[in-house]
Amino acid sequence: MIRTSQRKPFRATVTVPGDKSISHRSIMFGAVANGTTEIEGFLPGADCLSTIRCFQQMGVEIERLSETAVRVRGRGFEGLKEATSPLDVGNSGTTIRLMLGILSGVPIYSTLIGDESIARRPMKRVVDPLRKMGARIDGREEGRFTPIGVRGGELQGITYESPVASAQVKSCLLLAGLNAEGDTVVREPSQSRDHTERMLPGFGVELEAKGTEVRLKGGQTLTGTKVRVPGDISSAAFILVAALMVPGSRVTVEHVGLNPTRTGILDALRMMGAEVHTEITAHWCNEPVGNVTVSCNNLHGVEIGGALIPRLIDEIPILAVVATQAHGTTVIKDAQELKVKETNRIATTAKELRKLGASVEETEDGLIIEGGTQLSGGHCHSHGDHRIGMAMAIAGFAASGDVVVEGTEAIDVSFPGFAGLIAQL
Ligand SMILES: O=C(O)C1=C[C@@H](OP(=O)(O)O)[C@@H](O)[C@H](O)C1
Numbered sequence: 001m002i003r004t005s006q007r008k009p010f011r012a013t014v015t016v017p018g019d020k021s022i023s024h025r026s027i028m029f030g031a032v033a034n035g036t037t038e039i040e041g042f043l044p045g046a047d048c049l050s051t052i053r054c055f056q057q058m059g060v061e062i063e064r065l066s067e068t069a070v071r072v073r074g075r076g077f078e079g080l081k082e083a084t085s086p087l088d089v090g091n092s093g094t095t096i097r098l099m100l101g102i103l104s105g106v107p108i109y110s111t112l113i114g115d116e117s118i119a120r121r122p123m124k125r126v127v128d129p130l131r132k133m134g135a136r137i138d139g140r141e142e143g144r145f146t147p148i149g150v151r152g153g154e155l156q157g158i159t160y161e162s163p164v165a166s167a168q169v170k171s172c173l174l175l176a177g178l179n180a181e182g183d184t185v186v187r188e189p190s191q192s193r194d195h196t197e198r199m200l201p202g203f204g205v206e207l208e209a210k211g212t213e214v215r216l217k218g219g220q221t222l223t224g225t226k227v228r229v230p231g232d233i234s235s236a237a238f239i240l241v242a243a244l245m246v247p248g249s250r251v252t253v254e255h256v257g258l259n260p261t262r263t264g265i266l267d268a269l270r271m272m273g274a275e276v277h278t279e280i281t282a283h284w285c286n287e288p289v290g291n292v293t294v295s296c297n298n299l300h301g302v303e304i305g306g307a308l309i310p311r312l313i314d315e316i317p318i319l320a321v322v323a324t325q326a327h328g329t330t331v332i333k334d335a336q337e338l339k340v341k342e343t344n345r346i347a348t349t350a351k352e353l354r355k356l357g358a359s360v361e362e363t364e365d366g367l368i369i370e371g372g373t374q375l376s377g378g379h380c381h382s383h384g385d386h387r388i389g390m391a392m393a394i395a396g397f398a399a400s401g402d403v404v405v406e407g408t409e410a411i412d413v414s415f416p417g418f419a420g421l422i423a424q425l
């Protein structure tokens, strides 16, 4: 449980835990690489720990040197051994979808399971194209949902026009493509996060990425490397919004990833009238890293949609929270993907914000929020969704009474230490 209440203006400089997308990929790429991969700044969140456990079950030596330092001793794709029990991805969509790509091209049998939320999330988006490549996959409802079984084997490269802008679909197919015969090309309707394309070359993979198209040749091997993981901008978003909820506040988040495919939230906050200052100070594994400072002005409602959506997809619950404090109406559209996240985030965001007196309407593809509301105290629930739990805790920063959020153990999925950090603000 987390309890928050109205805050006095604050100034703070903080860091946030490592990027979840990059942490998952560092383990997976390291696990199928030849040689040692040393990871620094790893996110010790439940999702990334699920990824570690799955590869350990397949015989990969992975050592936690400290909370945030990990050593992976890969022995190539052929080093993956059949696990004696199902691979449990827990709550992690990234783990299951990227792993399906890897496992489709490796000659072992695997069963993949996860928690109740994973059991509701669609796998057809990766299973269909993987089958086109020749993968042998079956599962509940013909492979639409977990449990899913995959018997890896020979694959053929394909050209795939993805109907959704999804980095999980794109990355899954690229990882399968590494073991396929011929080229694999993935095109998407607008650009999703490009960490896979940025990181694979560091492991010695050659690929061509041009905007919404990525191409790679099959039959490539990976070589272990060093990875330094930046702070997660998706986690930083909660801290940045916390400052915007309390007029007169200012917060800086240091050493955070500023990859432009992830900084849609900063663009959205600027559009709303926030003062957002970014400074790139370094590049770690081909990813821009730096500091972000935000301070509060009068915010106003905006319309958010189109190509901006994939660049801030995980930040929409917290964006909805800040929209309750902006003058005028905020319309979020083209965000139907939210329905297939850990929860239906259109529904859970609206339901929880209404408990605090916000005026929020659900639409087919997003939310309409009437701003300028004095939020009240109330009892909220995460619904087992880390981002909903954190969003509601931050909503309390502008509420007239106490906001109590239940189900906050889910927050460990992506942001261990969240409660302690916000208590210090
Ligand atoms: O590739 C990744 O690391 C992720 C991609 C996104 O999902 P989709 O690919 O389903 O949009 C995002 O929501 C998720 O938190 C992490």
Ligand SMILES: C=C(OP(=O)(O)O)C(=O)O
Residues within 6 Å of the ligand: 020, 047, 091, 092, 093, 094, 095, 314, 341, 342, 387, 414
């Ligand atoms: C959607 C998310 O993650 P995943 O798809 O990996 O479960 C998230 O972290 O918000």
